[in-house]
Amino acid sequence: MRPVVREFCTVIVTVFAPAPPPEPGSTVLVSIPPPPGPYQPQEPQGPYPQGQYPPPPPSAQGPYGTPPYGAYPPPPYQGWGQGYSPYNQPAPVNGLAIAALVLGVLCCLPAVGLVLGLIALRQIKKKGERGKAMAVIGSVLSSLGLALWVLVLATNGVSEFWDGFKDAANSSSPVKGECFDSPSGLEGATYDLDEVSCSGTHDGEVFAVITLPDGDFPGDASVTGTAEDRCYKLRSTYAMDAWAVPDDVDVYYVVPSEESWDLGDREITCAFGDTDSDAAMDGGSLRNDETTLDADQLAYLKAVNVQQAAAESVPEDMPEDDLKANKEWAAQLVSALDEEAGLLRGHTWPADARKPVEAVAKEAEALQVPWSKAAVAADVDSFYVHYGEALELEDTDLSVTAREALGLATTPPADDEGGAGGGSGGSGDDLEV
Incomplete structure (x- = not known):
């Protein structure tokens, strides 16, 4: 924003006594003002410094003792060159005042913000800089933030906040019977599983949740081994009708990492997912147990x-x-x-x-x-x-006839030796959280 400068003009009125009328035959000198605008006349070169001239000879004296017109060039006028501005330059803003305001608003380092604000006020007073309002506001906000931190520490608020954070980390996984999407797919590491409806497309469906005992982190190999053994055994308790599980469905498990273990994560989540870890499942829930069967x-x-x-x-x-x-x-x-x-x-x-x-x-x-x-x-x-x-x-036909009479799935798995999942005995890929 360009500064707004108020310009005041002072009008000086000089009252002259009326001059006597010129005598007949005398010369009248009329003063012509210099033209407006910047003008820099060229000074003549000679033995005299710029702007200084020798006194005129007596013969060059004009009427009334004045030099004749044109004897000397007009005095030089000062133009607008570099280093000159027609506007007043504003004082700079104190940098510490800006920093104090930012820290006061963020409330991340209240003690630092308060100190910077106080230093900024002293510098502004001494140097005539701007930013006093920012320094004051930053100091006030930092003082409030510092008081809030003291209150939180005094009332054990940090412990409660940390417990809440750990609870949130533990509750990030869906529970048995829920479907989810994983932003990173079903292989590798993930930080969040988003619960979605099983009636639409989804990455996985949870069929069991295993809680590990407390203690030191047992290691990635141990956690993965437990997941692989337990999840394959539990899948038939959720999808009891192995023939109703599509051939392109595999078993996956979400296991704790060492970092999430330190936050209280003790759960292994067993889930059904597509054999192509990047493909989505569709067609509704795979659950068939005592909650859905007669x-x-x-x-x-x-x-x-x-x-x-x-x-x-x-x-x-x-x-x-x-x-x-x-x-x-x-x-x-x-x-x-x-x-x-x-x-x-x-x-x-x-x-x-x-x-x-x-x-x-x-x-x-x-x-x-x-x-x-x-x-x-x-x-x-x-x-x-x-x-x-x-x-x-x-004889598979005997099972088909019995299943048809009971209203169960009648299409045998592609590989009947593949287990209760009808192809769900796959690689057992795992996710870490």
Whole structure:
């Protein structure tokens, strides 16, 4: 903003006594004022300094003792050159006053703002600078901020604020049954999971939350191992009907990082997500448990999931690498098949579902024979023979008929050995928070 300068003109009126009329034949000199505007006449060069001239000779004297017109050039006029401004320059603003005002408004360093404000007032008074109002306002605000900090410390407000911050960090993850979006996708690190409706597109759906015990951070490997083991076991308690889980759905888990652990984060969040971590899920919630199933559906799934859980505990090593572990697994399958048959026969089924369910129970009893032989196999080749016999006895059509009668999903998973998720036994990628 250009400064506004008030200019005052002083009019000086000089009253002259009327001059006597000139005598006849005399010369009248008329003074012509210099032209307006800047004008810098060229000074003649000579032995005299600029603006000084020798006295005129007596012969050059004009009437009344004055020099004749044109004897000397007019006096030089001072033009506007560099270093001259027609406006008054305002005094500079004190820098410490500006800093005091900023710190006072932000209230981040109230003690520093107060000190800067007081120093600025002394400098302004001494140097004649501007900014007194800013220094005063900054000092007042900093004083209030300093008093507020003292009050917070005296009333344990910092502890309460920190506890609230930790609670917010712990509550950032959605709970079981909620769907969410992750700004960074389902792999890598994330700082926030935004809860969204499961009816629309979403990145994941929480099916379990695991709380870890207090203590020192157990390490990334330990936390991830716990998540992978527990999440795969818990997914069938949320999505009990493995056939209703799409083939492109995988299991993911959100685990605490060392930094979030220090803030009180102890939760592992198990979630369903698309096998493509950058793709979104759609089609509604995958939840099918006691909250969504009727009594007959629940009884059937509880029975067949016993066998499914045993099948998922297959050893990592092949029989030729660890025959003993595979024989123990075969024995577990025999017990699971026996329990499945007992549960299917122990429930009273609707009339149209009795025969289909009975057929599934008979199949479970028939499968116990080859698996019993595999559990006592003498060598690897014998184990594979009985393993093949069990696979040939399995008839998926029997399960489809029973499921259709009970109103359950009738499309088998693409890889029936993939587990209860029907393809959800994937990589188990994790997110850190």
